[in-house]
Amino acid sequence: MRICFWGKIADALNGRTGGGGELQIALMAKTLAGLGHEVVVVDLDISKEYTTQDGIRVCPVKGYNKGIKGLRTFTHRLPGLYSTFVNINADIYYCRIREYRHIIVYMAARKVGAKFILGLASDLDILSIAKRWKHFYSSNVRDLWGVFNGFAGELVYPYMLRNADGVFVQHIGQKELLKKKNIDSVILPNVIDTSSFTVGADYDKTDFVYVGSLDKRKGFADFYRVVKESSGHNFKVIGSPRDKTGNLYYEKLKSFENVKLTGRLSHEETLRQISESRALISTSPMEGFPNVFIEAWACGVPVLSLYVDPGNVIEKEELGVNAHGNINLLVEAINKIALNNGFVDRAKEYIRKNHELNMERKAEIGRMFTWIYEKNTSGGKSDA
Numbered sequence: 001m002r003i004c005f006w007g008k009i010a011d012a013l014n015g016r017t018g019g020g021g022e023l024q025i026a027l028m029a030k031t032l033a034g035l036g037h038e039v040v041v042v043d044l045d046i047s048k049e050y051t052t053q054d055g056i057r058v059c060p061v062k063g064y065n066k067g068i069k070g071l072r073t074f075t076h077r078l079p080g081l082y083s084t085f086v087n088i089n090a091d092i093y094y095c096r097i098r099e100y101r102h103i104i105v106y107m108a109a110r111k112v113g114a115k116f117i118l119g120l121a122s123d124l125d126i127l128s129i130a131k132r133w134k135h136f137y138s139s140n141v142r143d144l145w146g147v148f149n150g151f152a153g154e155l156v157y158p159y160m161l162r163n164a165d166g167v168f169v170q171h172i173g174q175k176e177l178l179k180k181k182n183i184d185s186v187i188l189p190n191v192i193d194t195s196s197f198t199v200g201a202d203y204d205k206t207d208f209v210y211v212g213s214l215d216k217r218k219g220f221a222d223f224y225r226v227v228k229e230s231s232g233h234n235f236k237v238i239g240s241p242r243d244k245t246g247n248l249y250y251e252k253l254k255s256f257e258n259v260k261l262t263g264r265l266s267h268e269e270t271l272r273q274i275s276e277s278r279a280l281i282s283t284s285p286m287e288g289f290p291n292v293f294i295e296a297w298a299c300g301v302p303v304l305s306l307y308v309d310p311g312n313v314i315e316k317e318e319l320g321v322n323a324h325g326n327i328n329l330l331v332e333a334i335n336k337i338a339l340n341n342g343f344v345d346r347a348k349e350y351i352r353k354n355h356e357l358n359m360e361r362k363a364e365i366g367r368m369f370t371w372i373y374e375k376n377t378s379g380g381k382s383d384a
Helices: 020-034 072-088 102-112 129-140 144-163 172-180 220-228 244-253 267-275 291-298 310-316 327-336 343-354 359-374
Strands: 002-006 038-042 057-059 092-096 115-119 166-169 207-211 234-238 259-263 279-282 303-305 320-322
Touching: 002 020, 002 072, 020 038, 020 092, 020 291, 020 359, 038 072, 072 102, 092 102, 092 359, 102 115, 102 144, 115 144, 115 359, 166 172, 166 359, 172 310, 207 267, 220 244, 220 327, 234 267, 244 259, 267 291, 279 291, 279 327, 291 303, 291 343, 303 327, 310 320, 320 327
Parallel strands: 002 038, 002 092, 038 057, 092 115, 115 166, 207 234, 207 279, 234 259, 279 303, 303 320
Antiparallel strands: none
């Protein structure tokens, strides 16, 4: 099969990991290429086509940055995307996250008679518009162009969800949300390659670590409150401010003697810092299945989460603490945390069974794409 992905994936394919979503698509693309499929990635940030060492063809969109600003979206960019995807002539097109331009990929797939897969990222993608406003639009829409992007996404995303040939979700909670909307889906968990991980370092760990974007959307203000209430503990903050909220509290944290601000680090160094930490702290109010949770557990480190517990795995598998939005409970967990006997082994076993990119997991990914390719949708969608 020829399988097409798109997004800012080129860096992740070459070992320079950006966000969690980009990493997941890169791992999926490499897996499918390793299984013998022809994989093509369209990346808007490159100017010349090339092939990676894994055999993945990475393509630009010719003329994407030409034209008059404000008009070129309609004169160059969207037409260029469409013609690029049509010319690739893939058997399957895969898109991830809430993004209005996916409709161009969908149209190209229908033009060439291909299958279209939509992968869910955040739970927020399938919740109410009121929650998306509270947790995303209110802090991310800063100009008229942002309004257009948001409005266009609200128009086309529900249509793509209902008309995709396959919808991939990250955990059971997302599947249940879609089931209430009468939309079938398949759970394809996020994966991780632990071959270079350090698990369970053999010394006393004292620091708590916070990793990610430092902004309102990720709950950085709540993290600041947690630090203020936990003066007896040390914290490491890995990441850079992304908005006014992030800048405000980042500057305030500079005066805390128990806080180390590292800025952005390489993926390898971030993993090392996590493995040397007592626990990972999360204050983000909305996620899908955070990569950093999986990375922490693979390092034998528990997760203390203010809000997010994807598929209730933190509580069910005893992989940390879910504070259910109560900052006092999170602070209490920080004060009382102790690695229970067998935690590292339990966390490693959970990762092995559910997320490790081993031969079994690679075969599962291949089967999922083959199933989408082979299933007959002419008479209506079959149950996933």
